[in-house]
Amino acid sequence: MVQLRRQICGSFLNQLQPNIRWSSSLQIRDKKVIQPERSFRFADLSVRLAGPERLQPKPDVKNLTFGKYFTDHMLKIFYHEALGGWQAPEIVPFENLVLHPASKVLHYAIQLFEGLKAFRGVDGKIRMFRPDMNMSRMNSSAMRLGLPTFSGEELVKCCNRLIGIDQEWVPHSTASSLYLRPTMIGIDPTLGVASSESALLYVILSPVGSYFKASEAKDGVSLLADPRYTRAWPGGCGNYKVGSNYGPTIYVQREAVERGLQQVLWLYGEDDEVTEAGTMNIFMFCINDDGEKELITPPLTSSLILPGVTRDSILGLAREWNQFKVTERKFCMSEVCHLLSENRLLELFGAGTACIVSPVSYVEYAGRSLHIPTMTHSNPVYKMFLNRLTDIQYGVVPDHPWMITIE
Numbered sequence: 001m002v003q004l005r006r007q008i009c010g011s012f013l014n015q016l017q018p019n020i021r022w023s024s025s026l027q028i029r030d031k032k033v034i035q036p037e038r039s040f041r042f043a044d045l046s047v048r049l050a051g052p053e054r055l056q057p058k059p060d061v062k063n064l065t066f067g068k069y070f071t072d073h074m075l076k077i078f079y080h081e082a083l084g085g086w087q088a089p090e091i092v093p094f095e096n097l098v099l100h101p102a103s104k105v106l107h108y109a110i111q112l113f114e115g116l117k118a119f120r121g122v123d124g125k126i127r128m129f130r131p132d133m134n135m136s137r138m139n140s141s142a143m144r145l146g147l148p149t150f151s152g153e154e155l156v157k158c159c160n161r162l163i164g165i166d167q168e169w170v171p172h173s174t175a176s177s178l179y180l181r182p183t184m185i186g187i188d189p190t191l192g193v194a195s196s197e198s199a200l201l202y203v204i205l206s207p208v209g210s211y212f213k214a215s216e217a218k219d220g221v222s223l224l225a226d227p228r229y230t231r232a233w234p235g236g237c238g239n240y241k242v243g244s245n246y247g248p249t250i251y252v253q254r255e256a257v258e259r260g261l262q263q264v265l266w267l268y269g270e271d272d273e274v275t276e277a278g279t280m281n282i283f284m285f286c287i288n289d290d291g292e293k294e295l296i297t298p299p300l301t302s303s304l305i306l307p308g309v310t311r312d313s314i315l316g317l318a319r320e321w322n323q324f325k326v327t328e329r330k331f332c333m334s335e336v337c338h339l340l341s342e343n344r345l346l347e348l349f350g351a352g353t354a355c356i357v358s359p360v361s362y363v364e365y366a367g368r369s370l371h372i373p374t375m376t377h378s379n380p381v382y383k384m385f386l387n388r389l390t391d392i393q394y395g396v397v398p399d400h401p402w403m404i405t406i407e
């Protein structure tokens with residue numbers, strides 16, 4: 001029945017939308033503010049479970065390639081301006097999407113995504129890490145793309161239910177977790193470069209192990225810093241998690257791999273400002289000009305930097321520990337080289353949900369080989385952050401306010 005109604009309604013919309021220009025009075029979205037009161041609601045969630053014949057075998061936790069396996073169910077929420085906005089959320093068996101070939105997402109990259117994780121704690125309880133942060137970032141990406149906003153709390157409740165249904169997919173291991181990939185796409189079947197009046201928000205779940213191979217975790221990652229390329233610029237979208245930021249990086253990533261390096265260190269501007277490493281925020285730990293230890297990461301004041309949840313958590317922990325100076329400021333490759341030459345560059349590391357914390361051991365920059373001593377210290381700060389964050393995530397630290405328990 002639901003299926004049938006969807007088909008009818010879908011074809012009705014397909015016929016309607018190319019022919020009608022909505023008057024401004026029908027514009028129910030305000031482009032400048034999040035409108036949680038216009039949201040879908042968890043209370044309207046319907047659930048259709050996969051039959052036993054459709055359930056997939058669970059992969060061995062030792063062989064989890066990032067984002068390769070998906071659980072048995074997914075969450076789908078449609079938005080149709082012509083039907084009054086957000087429709088009721090549905091949990092359905094994991095399935096392919098059917099899209100009109102003119103769907104805006106396929107032409108103009110009207111797409112945004114999030115990445116967060118649920119962990120099976122040492123006490124057996126499943127918890128999500130700071131989902132509220134991902135929800136507000138998702139809403140800010142939606143606004144930037146002219147997609148509809150929603151109540152983050154309602155989406156977290158729906159995700160909670162989805163994880164509950166697929167809970168056996170949350171790995172029984174403190175080296176693995178369940179990755180959530182909320183996504184929103186503009187699905188108007190019209191080629192105009194204009195805001196999409198239909199959208200689909202969906203959430204899929206993938207059990208994941210470590211993002212990096214064991215050797216990379218042990219030896220640190222190597223980076224290519226090539227000033228010819230940049231991923232973001234002032235006034236651009238580098239501070240939003242939108243798909244269009246990532247496609248164009250593949251070419252540069254391949255160049256890094258061809259030179260025997262693992263990731264790209266993204267630079268910006270004439271002075272080769274250090275911005276991000278791959279899809280991670282970057283941190284530098286050094287001895288500053290006053291002889292003090294200082295942790296430095298680029299600030300969120302320009303649109304060059306993605307406001308990472310891991311970044312925010314590391315800054316929070318560092319300020320709470322109060323063992324060294326913590327600064328959000330711009331730094332350039334010249335400073336990295338200078339500190340390194342004076343043996344004052346102690347550590348360089350990336351931070352993001354997928355890898356948590358990833359030490360950097362080598363950077364190739366303008367024909368120079370920079371050996372970064374991150375891995376050579378007995379008690380490196382990157383490891384302190386990694387250990388503390390995993391203790392929080394796997395419930396070793398009890399009842400941490402960052403963790404939301406799945407009922």
Ligand SMILES: *Cc1c(COP(=O)(O)O)cnc(C)c1O
Pocket residue numbers: 115241276278279280281306307308309310311351352353354
């Ligand atoms: C997702 C992402 C990060 C890390 O953000 P988290 O919320 O910590 O996962 C950093 N940089 C880029 C470019 C990203 O896409």
